[in-house]
Amino acid sequence: AQSVTQPDIHITVSEGASLELRCNYSYGATPYLFWYVQSPGQGLQLLLKYFSGDTLVQGIKGFEAEFKRSQSSFNLRKPSVHWSDAAEYFCAVAPEGGYQKVTFGTGTKLQVIP
Amino acid sequence: ETGVTQSPTHLIKTRGQQVTLRCSSQSGHNTVSWYQQALGQGPQFIFQYYREEENGRGNFPPRFSGLQFPNYSSELNVNALELDDSALYLCASSLEDRAGETQYFGPGTRLLVL
Numbered sequence: 003a004q005s006v007t008q009p010d011i012h013i014t015v016s017e018g019a020s021l022e023l024r025c026n027y028s029y030g031a032t033p034y035l036f037w038y039v040q041s042p043g044q045g046l047q048l049l050l051k052y053f054s055g056d057t058l059v060q061g062i063k064g065f066e067a068e069f070k071r072s073q074s075s076f077n078l079r080k081p082s083v084h085w086s087d088a089a090e091y092f093c094a095v096a097p098e099g100g101y102q103k104v105t106f107g108t109g110t111k112l113q114v115i116p
Numbered sequence: 117e118t119g120v121t122q123s124p125t126h127l128i129k130t131r132g133q134q135v136t137l138r139c140s141s142q143s144g145h146n147t148v149s150w151y152q153q154a155l156g157q158g159p160q161f162i163f164q165y166y167r168e169e170e171n172g173r174g175n176f177p178p179r180f181s182g183l184q185f186p187n188y189s190s191e192l193n194v195n196a197l198e199l200d201d202s203a204l205y206l207c208a209s210s211l212e213d214r215a216g217e218t219q220y221f222g223p224g225t226r227l228l229v230l
Contacts, residue, residue: 006158038221043223044223044224045118045120045206045208045221045222045223045224046159046206046208046221047118047221048218048219051218092158092159094158103161103172103174104149104161105161106158106159106160107158108156108157108158109156109157109158
């Protein structure tokens with residue numbers, strides 16, 4: 003069965019500092035991988051997704067993620083964090099071909115300090 | 117703004133009651149998925165509807181049921197509510213059931229079962 007692990011429950015960074023959020027997945031075939039952001043009181047917004055091809059994926063809001071098959075990881079990065087990036091971030095994996103039975107991680111809450 | 121709306125925003129019910137949650141998808145989106153997000157957890161896939169037929173189901177009992185209508189609206193019904201059903205319920209729509217299609221999430225309905 004597929005699974006997603008986000009080992010960091012809570013991360014605090016200073017505004018302007020770089021950010022890396024970790025995600026490890028377990029899936030037998032080539033995974034479809036996603037990063038979503040959820041601000042308080044709001045639904046999920048897709049930041050980026052990986053299906054195949056270039057392992058470095060660019061997303062919205064200056065985020066990028068790198069797929070590393072050998073490490074079963076899909077870490078999210080941003081070179082310079084803004085106060086508005088404070089939110090909860092979810093990594094997810096979906097089976098090839100659809101969103102059925104997509105599995106989300108438990109999330110990483112990002113706090114940004116001035 | 118994703119174009120996906122949900123109602124009501126908040127709801128309080130008592131154990132044993134029944135509840136209906138509503139979602140209005142983006143126009144033209146044939147696929148709607150429902151998720152349950154318990155406090156401090158990532159969303160869990162409940163089920164998906166494609167062109168008004170159930171198209172996949174997660175590990176949820178039959179008292180969770182749904183409907184999708186031709187006007188791109190849908191419902192999630194939960195019978196015999198239990199305390200553990202307290203959660204944020206999210207719907208997400210996409211044009212087709214392909215992981216290549218972006219899912220657009222609504223803001224959710226927060227259900228509290230007393």
